[in-house]
Amino acid sequence: MEWGLDGAIVALLLGLAARILHTRDLFEATVLFIAFGLTLSLAWARLGAPDLALAEAALGAGVTGALLLNAYRRFADREEKAAPAVDIGSGEAACGAFPDASLRAPCDRVLRLRPILGAVLGILAAGFVVFLVTLPVRLPILPSMVADRLAETAVSNPVTAVLLDFRAYDTLLEMTILVVAMVAVWSMDREAPGLVRLAEEGPGEDAVLEALINLVVPVAGLTALYLVWAGASASGGAFQGGALLAGVGVLLLAAGIVHPVTAQTALVRGLGVMGLGVLVLVGLVVMVWTGSFLAYPEGTAYVLVLLAEGALVVSIATILLELFVDVPAVPEKDPTLEWVDPTGDPLGRSSDADGIPTSDSEEDG
Amino acid sequence: MSSEFLYVLGGGGLFLLGFLGVSTRSHLFWKILSVNFMGSGIFLLLVGAAPRLPDQGPDPVPQALVLTGIVVAVSVTAVGLGIALRVVARTGAPYLPDLPETSGPERFRRRNERAR
Numbered sequence: 001m002e003w004g005l006d007g008a009i010v011a012l013l014l015g016l017a018a019r020i021l022h023t024r025d026l027f028e029a030t031v032l033f034i035a036f037g038l039t040l041s042l043a044w045a046r047l048g049a050p051d052l053a054l055a056e057a058a059l060g061a062g063v064t065g066a067l068l069l070n071a072y073r074r075f076a077d078r079e080e081k082a083a084p085a086v087d088i089g090s091g092e093a094a095c096g097a098f099p100d101a102s103l104r105a106p107c108d109r110v111l112r113l114r115p116i117l118g119a120v121l122g123i124l125a126a127g128f129v130v131f132l133v134t135l136p137v138r139l140p141i142l143p144s145m146v147a148d149r150l151a152e153t154a155v156s157n158p159v160t161a162v163l164l165d166f167r168a169y170d171t172l173l174e175m176t177i178l179v180v181a182m183v184a185v186w187s188m189d190r191e192a193p194g195l196v197r198l199a200e201e202g203p204g205e206d207a208v209l210e211a212l213i214n215l216v217v218p219v220a221g222l223t224a225l226y227l228v229w230a231g232a233s234a235s236g237g238a239f240q241g242g243a244l245l246a247g248v249g250v251l252l253l254a255a256g257i258v259h260p261v262t263a264q265t266a267l268v269r270g271l272g273v274m275g276l277g278v279l280v281l282v283g284l285v286v287m288v289w290t291g292s293f294l295a296y297p298e299g300t301a302y303v304l305v306l307l308a309e310g311a312l313v314v315s316i317a318t319i320l321l322e323l324f325v326d327v328p329a330v331p332e333k334d335p336t337l338e339w340v341d342p343t344g345d346p347l348g349r350s351s352d353a354d355g356i357p358t359s360d361s362e363e364d365g
Numbered sequence: 366m367s368s369e370f371l372y373v374l375g376g377g378g379l380f381l382l383g384f385l386g387v388s389t390r391s392h393l394f395w396k397i398l399s400v401n402f403m404g405s406g407i408f409l410l411l412v413g414a415a416p417r418l419p420d421q422g423p424d425p426v427p428q429a430l431v432l433t434g435i436v437v438a439v440s441v442t443a444v445g446l447g448i449a450l451r452v453v454a455r456t457g458a459p460y461l462p463d464l465p466e467t468s469g470p471e472r473f474r475r476r477n478e479r480a481r
Contacts (some may be wrong), residue, residue: 006368010375017379017402021386026394033398041407047372047412048423059439064401067439072447075394075459117388121381129376132370132414138415142426158425159432167429172431181440185447214392239436316436323443330454 003351006046012039026075028038030068036062051159054227055165058243063320066250071328153237154302155232156333163237175276175312178319182272185322186263190329191339209255238309242316250319261321262329268322275315279308376409393449393459397442400468404438 016036037060043054072082144168146158153161163171164177224244231237252258261268282304283294296304379402386399410429415424453459 003368003416003455004372007379010371013375014378014382017382020398021382021395021402029395029398033401036405040409043372043409044412047369048417049412049428049431052408052428052431052435055435058436060405062440064442067443067446071450072394073391075453117385121385125377125381128381130375132373135414138416140424141425143417144472146425159428161427163432163441167426170429170433174436177437177440181444184444188447188451237432239432277374286389320439325441327443327447328450328452336471353472 002046007131009039009043009046011300018128026072030065030072034065037065039043049159051157051231051237051240054235055237055239055243058240058247062247064322065244067327072322074328074330083183091220092124119130139198152298152301153305155305157233157234157235157237158229160237160305163306165296165301168279168283170310171312172276172294175279175363176314178316179273179276181318182263185326186269189331190262190264190313190326206255210254213251213255213257216251217248220244220251224248224313228309231309237301238312239316242313243320246319246324249317250324251327253321257266261318262325263322268318271318272315272322275312278311283307303365369417369443372413374410376406376411376413378402378406379409380404380406391460393452393461395431397449400445401438401442410433435461470476 011038016032016039020032020036022027023032029114037056040052041057041062044056045052125244141157146162150156150158151163153165155161155165224241225246226241227236228238228241229236249258249261253260263269263272279294286296286300286304287293381397382404383402387396388403390399411434411462412423412431413428415427417423435475449459452461
């Protein structure tokens with residue numbers, strides 16, 4: 001029970017969040033968000049959840065941070081190209097201040113509601129605290145249930161057992177969400193992969209980058225594989241290992257050593273779907289023996305969990321890498337069109353005299 | 366009351382901060398970050414409030430749920446960023462374009478062909 005340390009971590013979390021929400025600088029927000037993810041990882045460690053600490057550092061700080069860093073510049077680029085000398089700022093600063101109407105931030109009604117919003121949130125916060133303080137203390141049931149049946153799963157890390165055996169269905173749905181994210185991103189309009197290369201000259205010409213890759217890639221790759229293997233008995237698992245592998249991939253991509261992992265290729269799509277496919281297949285096949293979806297028969301749990309984890313790691317690494325490449329791959333804005341929308345229709349569809357919108361396909365840019 | 370309760374309070378506070386951010390910041394990037402804060406707050410609440418006995422380890426079921434939640438949050442961030450970047454590419458401004466009553470009547474201006 002260490003109030004000082006825990007209090008400091010919570011204060012840091014809330015302070016970072018408040019600063020991120022207050023700042024107007026995109027880069028500051030991105031970097032502080034990465035710091036926030038790492039602090040949250042500390043919090044998980046303090047709460048006795050090392051698997052979560054690993055996952056938060058790898059995914060929450062690492063992958064999300066990489067996504068944000070790769071994408072934030074495109075928010076800034078557009079604003080600067082359009083109005084280089086003017087600070088867009090928040091709604092209240094920009095309301096009505098710009099000659100060019102297309103840059104005017106919405107004069108939000110919300111701004112006028114701010115005192116009401118603050119009061120509502122304050123009441124909610126007070127009610128929240130009262131509720132939390134008066135929670136009845138209950139004896140935990142689930143840890144003992146998990147501990148009793150742990151021997152059946154052939155893994156000794158209870159979190160891995162829950163993820164891949166007791167609640168393997170949740171993991172299946174989680175993989176579905178990742179696949180849906182990949183499909184959603186590849187369905188958006190894309191241009192060439194918008195990854196900014198760190199080394200302009202190419203591999204072999206930037207000594208620092210080359211040294212970094214020579215050192216980091218083997219170690220990180222091995223650590224990732226170890227994390228997956230060790231997840232059976234200690235902290236680790238498929239998600240942490242997959243995220244670390246994605247990080248290795250990002251480094252290789254940034255140096256130009258591998259081709260951009262975009263979802264335009266069938267290989268990437270196949271690898272991304274493979275984890276989900278293996279889980280579904282395993283679930284259906286075991287139905288022949290046990291009659292329930294994903295209910296592993298006696299003695300096969302180890303092999304099936306291993307199989308599932310292997311497929312999951314490949315899929316997770318591929319999907320995370322694909323998201324990193326494809327999310328910022330936005331086509332250039334058509335320079336001949338600056339939308340006029342007198343009817344208030346955001347898609348720019350024209351309307352006839354009654355104000356009834358008609359669709360006009362050649363306006364789409 | 367052990368010091369884990371601080372994390373429960375912190376989680377709740379983070380959720381409320383995120384809610385404040387989503388409601389008041391009109392910039393899409395900050396909306397995405399605020400949604401992440403709301404998620405992280407709920408995760409802290411879930412793991413921090415899990416009842417624990419001193420002789421057993423921390424409850425593995427909320428940990429597994431939060432692990433799933435972290436992955437889902439990353440996916441949501443990715444898709445949200447993709448959509449936001451395309452909004453910026455199309456409309457030139459990182460704000461939601463679909464609420465005409467929150468912006469001026471001449472929000473967009475076509476430059477040449479369709480002069481009306």
